[in-house]
Amino acid sequence: xxxxxxxxxxxxxxxxxxxxxxxxxxxxxxxxxxxxxxxxxxxxxxxxxxxxxxxxxxxxxxxxxxxxxxxxxxxxxxxxxxxxxxxxxxxxxxxxxxxxxxxxxxxxxxxxxxxxxxxxxxxxxxxxxxxxxxxxxxxxxxxxxxxxxxxxxxxxxxxxxxxxxxxxxxxxxxxxxxxxxxxxxxxxxxxxxxxxxxxxxxxxxxxxxxxxxxxxxxxxxxxxxxxxxxxxxxxxxxxxxxxxxxxxxxxxxxxxxxxxxxxxxxxxxxxxxxxxxxxxxxxxxxxxxxxxxxxxxxxxxxxxxxxxxxxxxxxxxxxxxxxxxxxxxxxxx
Numbered sequence: 001x002x003x004x005x006x007x008x009x010x011x012x013x014x015x016x017x018x019x020x021x022x023x024x025x026x027x028x029x030x031x032x033x034x035x036x037x038x039x040x041x042x043x044x045x046x047x048x049x050x051x052x053x054x055x056x057x058x059x060x061x062x063x064x065x066x067x068x069x070x071x072x073x074x075x076x077x078x079x080x081x082x083x084x085x086x087x088x089x090x091x092x093x094x095x096x097x098x099x100x101x102x103x104x105x106x107x108x109x110x111x112x113x114x115x116x117x118x119x120x121x122x123x124x125x126x127x128x129x130x131x132x133x134x135x136x137x138x139x140x141x142x143x144x145x146x147x148x149x150x151x152x153x154x155x156x157x158x159x160x161x162x163x164x165x166x167x168x169x170x171x172x173x174x175x176x177x178x179x180x181x182x183x184x185x186x187x188x189x190x191x192x193x194x195x196x197x198x199x200x201x202x203x204x205x206x207x208x209x210x211x212x213x214x215x216x217x218x219x220x221x222x223x224x225x226x227x228x229x230x231x232x233x234x235x236x237x238x239x240x241x242x243x244x245x246x247x248x249x250x251x252x253x254x255x256x257x258x259x260x261x262x263x264x265x266x267x268x269x270x271x272x273x274x275x276x277x278x279x280x281x282x283x284x285x286x287x288x289x290x291x292x293x294x295x296x297x298x299x300x301x302x303x304x305x306x307x308x309x310x311x312x313x314x315x316x317x318x319x320x321x322x323x324x325x326x327x328x329x330x331x332x333x
Contacts, residue, residue: 031064031257033090033248036080039240041070043216044150047275052268059260085141087247091261093148093240098132101139104319105132107326111183111235112306117149117273119329120237128325136243143249145242145265148272150214151280152234156227157210158203162297164188164305173202173211179313180236186309187302200226214238215283224290231295233302242269 033056039045053066074080074089077096083089098106105128107113108120123129124147136142161167168188174181176193184191194202202208203226211223212233223230242265253261288294314323 030062031060031252032067033064033252033261034069034074034088035066036069036074036083036089036092037094037240038072038077038080039070039093041068043220044272044275044279045070048148048268048272051271052264055264055267056260059264060257064257064260081140081142081243084243084245085247087141087245087252089245090248090252091145091242091244093242095240097136097140097142097144097241097243102132102135104317105135105322107314107318107322108237108239109177109179110310110313111180112303113310113326114237114330116152117147117237117239120149120239121147122329123326126325126329128319128322131319137246141246142243143246145244145262146269147239147241148269149240149276150216150238151276153212153214153236153238154218155210155212155231155233155235156218156223156292157229157231158227159209160229160293160295161231162295164298164301167297167302170210171208173199173208179317182313183235183306183309186306188305203227215280215287219283219286222290224287224292228293229295230287230292231297232299233297234299235302 114120170189172189173194174191181191
């Protein structure tokens, strides 16, 4: 009887081992993290997420793996944030969290305020940035980890301008972002909120004479077929904020895995800076080859002209003390 019992136990253990089940002792399993974004799996974004995924595998010695869901496969930005709050999505990059959770600290969404991505990152590392991280955890159950950009937004137009006087009365398409509309109206332009899908038709029908966008979209849409001039307004940086679910950070990752994730994101952000710089140089070459004339306007004059609208936004929309932190970053204090 004893020999038969031992034999049965041995058979059971062999079967379980074949199924990958551990009967005694421990066995490390690969940790799979769900990554989601609404951005397409193409171009710059493909380069960035592939680098990140490979870096996680490398740093973890293949004990961690990223499962990518691009192009809004798991829902739009709002849905993705809700799933992060529940721990169903582990991480990704997003921009709408600022509007939802901490609009009163979202100074980086004001055109002509920050000169570059570096100063925006510096703001996020300031006491105001610390408050953003605190609110993001409290309201959204997310942990901000850093941001990557796509470069500045430029303007395309059928009417050239190199200064504020020449900009007056320009009918320009804007995203439906109130602060952007207010600032461009302050410059003397006639901003018109139009959906991105209707940009080309609005230009073709003369509803607007100009639009603004980042270089990858300008080149990708071959705007030289509809516009004569590319104008280096560089009025705001387009960015994505990397976020990790607080539930994932606190309960799914151990200390070593958190360090691996932090390092992988940091290295990815540095890689993204390099990719974006090289890509935008190529986009400019493509745009110029397409026949558009590049104009470099007086950016400082535009910033000064936009200042009254910027100050109204700061006074009416931002939390006390935020502008002081901005001024420290951009060198006005």
